[in-house]
Amino acid sequence: MAYGGTKRRLREALGWLRGLPLVWEDEGFRAVHACWDEGAVGRLMHTGGPVLREDDFLPGAWGPRARAVDVLLNGPELLLPRNAMKDRRNARVRTKWWMPGAATWREAAYPEEPGLPEGPLPSGAHRAFRPYGADQPPVFFGHYGFPKPARPLLPNVACLDFAVARDGVLGGYRWEGERVLRRSGFVRLG
Numbered sequence: 001m002a003y004g005g006t007k008r009r010l011r012e013a014l015g016w017l018r019g020l021p022l023v024w025e026d027e028g029f030r031a032v033h034a035c036w037d038e039g040a041v042g043r044l045m046h047t048g049g050p051v052l053r054e055d056d057f058l059p060g061a062w063g064p065r066a067r068a069v070d071v072l073l074n075g076p077e078l079l080l081p082r083n084a085m086k087d088r089r090n091a092r093v094r095t096k097w098w099m100p101g102a103a104t105w106r107e108a109a110y111p112e113e114p115g116l117p118e119g120p121l122p123s124g125a126h127r128a129f130r131p132y133g134a135d136q137p138p139v140f141f142g143h144y145g146f147p148k149p150a151r152p153l154l155p156n157v158a159c160l161d162f163a164v165a166r167d168g169v170l171g172g173y174r175w176e177g178e179r180v181l182r183r184s185g186f187v188r189l190g
Contacts, residue, residue: 021050034143100131150186
């Protein structure tokens with residue numbers, strides 16, 4: 001998607017975006033760019049707060065804050081087995097971090113691709129999941145590009161990215177304080 005304003009307006013918009021927090025927790029709900037991970041949120045808050053800093057993107061920066069930023073911005077990933085990497089640009093797949101008990105590559109990976117291995121996930125893959133408890137407040141995230149129609153992924157988990165980067169629409173959720181998210185709460189913004 002291209003920006004249609006002037007260079008000055010683009011600089012203003014980017015400045016505004018850079019000032020937004022990477023995670024937001026309010027009374028009753030949470031929001032994050034790609035993945036809510038309690039450990040990463042805690043590290044972010046204890047190492048300078050929720051707003052991204054210039055040094056978060058320095059080449060070679062891979063300390064606790066950089067690892068936390070990576071998980072929150074991208075979501076956890078799994079390295080594919082060698083035999084599944086042919087015809088792929090990336091050797092990693094993003095996980096459905098919110099899913100409790102994913103046991104196979106098809107259950108675990110997003111997007112679900114026909115060429116993914118049929119078999120079980122390797123030992124240690126459980127670290128790529130941050131199952132979101134039913135007792136947790138609703139969490140809203142993006143970055144995954146789900147196709148329409150929008151629906152809650154779990155009763156308290158919703159992705160608001162309706163594939164806008166692939167000619168989809170910008171979406172939102174009209175939250176009215178509910179603990180169980182409703183399909184009717186999703187709105188199109190574009």
